[in-house]
Amino acid sequence: MSGGPAGRGQRKEQPWGGVRPFSIKTKLGALVVVSVLITTGLSVIAVHTKTELRFITVFSMIATLLITQFVAHSLTAPLDDMNAVARSISHGDYTRRVRESRRDELGDLAQTINVMADELEAQDSQRKELVANVSHELRTPIAGLRAVLENIVDGVTRADPETMRTALKQTERLGRLVETLLDLSRLDNGVVPLKKRRFEVWPYLSGVLKEANMVASARASMASGSGSHTRTDVHLHLDVSPPELVAHADPERIHQVVANLIDNAVKHSPPHGRVTVRAREGAEPESLELEVLDEGPGIPRTEWHRVFERFNRGSVNRPHGPGSDGGTGLGLAIARWAVDLHGGRIGVAESERGCRILITLPGPSPTSR
Numbered sequence: 001m002s003g004g005p006a007g008r009g010q011r012k013e014q015p016w017g018g019v020r021p022f023s024i025k026t027k028l029g030a031l032v033v034v035s036v037l038i039t040t041g042l043s044v045i046a047v048h049t050k051t052e053l054r055f056i057t058v059f060s061m062i063a064t065l066l067i068t069q070f071v072a073h074s075l076t077a078p079l080d081d082m083n084a085v086a087r088s089i090s091h092g093d094y095t096r097r098v099r100e101s102r103r104d105e106l107g108d109l110a111q112t113i114n115v116m117a118d119e120l121e122a123q124d125s126q127r128k129e130l131v132a133n134v135s136h137e138l139r140t141p142i143a144g145l146r147a148v149l150e151n152i153v154d155g156v157t158r159a160d161p162e163t164m165r166t167a168l169k170q171t172e173r174l175g176r177l178v179e180t181l182l183d184l185s186r187l188d189n190g191v192v193p194l195k196k197r198r199f200e201v202w203p204y205l206s207g208v209l210k211e212a213n214m215v216a217s218a219r220a221s222m223a224s225g226s227g228s229h230t231r232t233d234v235h236l237h238l239d240v241s242p243p244e245l246v247a248h249a250d251p252e253r254i255h256q257v258v259a260n261l262i263d264n265a266v267k268h269s270p271p272h273g274r275v276t277v278r279a280r281e282g283a284e285p286e287s288l289e290l291e292v293l294d295e296g297p298g299i300p301r302t303e304w305h306r307v308f309e310r311f312n313r314g315s316v317n318r319p320h321g322p323g324s325d326g327g328t329g330l331g332l333a334i335a336r337w338a339v340d341l342h343g344g345r346i347g348v349a350e351s352e353r354g355c356r357i358l359i360t361l362p363g364p365s366p367t368s369r
Contacts, residue, residue: 031071035064078106082113094121136334138174140259144215145170166214194250194341196364198286201245201279202238208258209236209277216266234269236262239278247279247288248364253338257346260335261292261357268296268355287363295354304348308336335359 039060081098088096094117098110148167151157216232247254258277265275278291299307335357339346342361349358 028071031067034067038063038067075106078102078110082106082110085113085117089117089120092124094124138178140215140263141170141173145174169211194253196248196250196342198246198248198364199251201247201288202240202243204251204254205238205240205258205277205279208255209238209262212236212259212262212266231266231269233272234266235272235274236266237274237276239276241280245279245281245288246286247361248286249288249342249361250338253341254361257335257338257359258290258292260332264332265292265294265296265355265357269294270296282360282363284363288359288361290359290361291349292357292359293351293354298351298353298355299348307348308332308346 042056042060042063045056078098085096085098097114097117100107100110100114102110145167148157148163148170152159152163157163213232213236262275262277269275273295275295276291276293278293280289280291281287282289336346339359339361344359344361346357346359349356
């Protein structure tokens with residue numbers, strides 16, 4: 001759910017080395033000194049000019065009150081601003097900030113309030129993104145399971161072992177996705193666990209593509225329009241070389257990556273198009289290079305840097321082909337998150353046609369081999 005302003009959660013270095021030449025104590029001390037000097041000066045003038053003492057006293061009081069009023073206003077005005085910002089924060093508005101133009105204790109307090117507002121705004125954004133991520137990830141298995149059960153209830157299909165295995169597989173995936181909720185909530189703290197293991201790439205990716213086809217068929221029968229593609233006209237092709245290729249990664253996270261990339265590619269494919277998932281050996285032992293290619297309109301180079309931003313749905317106004325929709329703009333952001341957890345790289349690569357997403361996953365560290 002997210003970066004923030006530089007220095008968020010930390011106090012900025014004071015440019016004057018921590019010493020406050022204009023602290024509130026200094027200002028109050030100066031106020032007393034100036035008041036004494038004014039009174040003394042007026043008294044000396046009264047002695048030399050033989051002015052009555054009562055006039056000098058009145059003039060001294062007026063001058064002291066004016067100076068005190070000026071100093072008091074300079075102290076209370078920032079407090080009023082801080083009070084207004086704090087009231088806005090208490091009502092859920094985290095966008096307001098206090099001006100940090102002072103170099104005294106009130107300036108430090110203003111900076112602390114702004115840091116607090118930054119943290120609260122970040123947490124609120126992470127909470128909203130977490131809900132969106134969870135909804136996006138849970139939608140596919142829920143829709144697939146619902147389609148299978150509705151077909152059984154309506155008599156379209158029988159509750160044979162194969163159908164029940166499909167339902168069981170979706171239920172198990174739901175359970176795994178629910179387990180990732182805590183992982184997502186700990187994302188920004190960098191404590192999301194990875195369950196890396198060695199696995200064969202061909203049967204693994206073959207299962208991912210088979211599940212994608214199964215869910216697409218289930219969604220098409222439901223015609224729910226719930227967000228992921230409901231198209232069955234796009235052909236999914238798997239290309240793994242060498243066939244005995246192995247990788248070392250977290251299979252569940254990589255499933256998120258490939259499934260979301262396939263979903264995005266299918267939505268933007270032309271009618272009866274082709275989506276290719278290609279796997280090759282990386283530069284390091286048990287490292288992996290994955291590519292997902294489609295035959296759609298592609299992504300303009302000017303938008304390559306924004307593709308993986310949350311809620312970015314690109315410049316293509318309408319996806320291509322029947323049964324597709326614009327989605328939520330979270331699939332690619334989730335894919336980048338999972339790749340980043342592995343210390344890998346993901347990005348848009350050059351392609352003669354359509355869109356080509358290239359993923360590079362590192363192999364195991366020397367200590368874990």
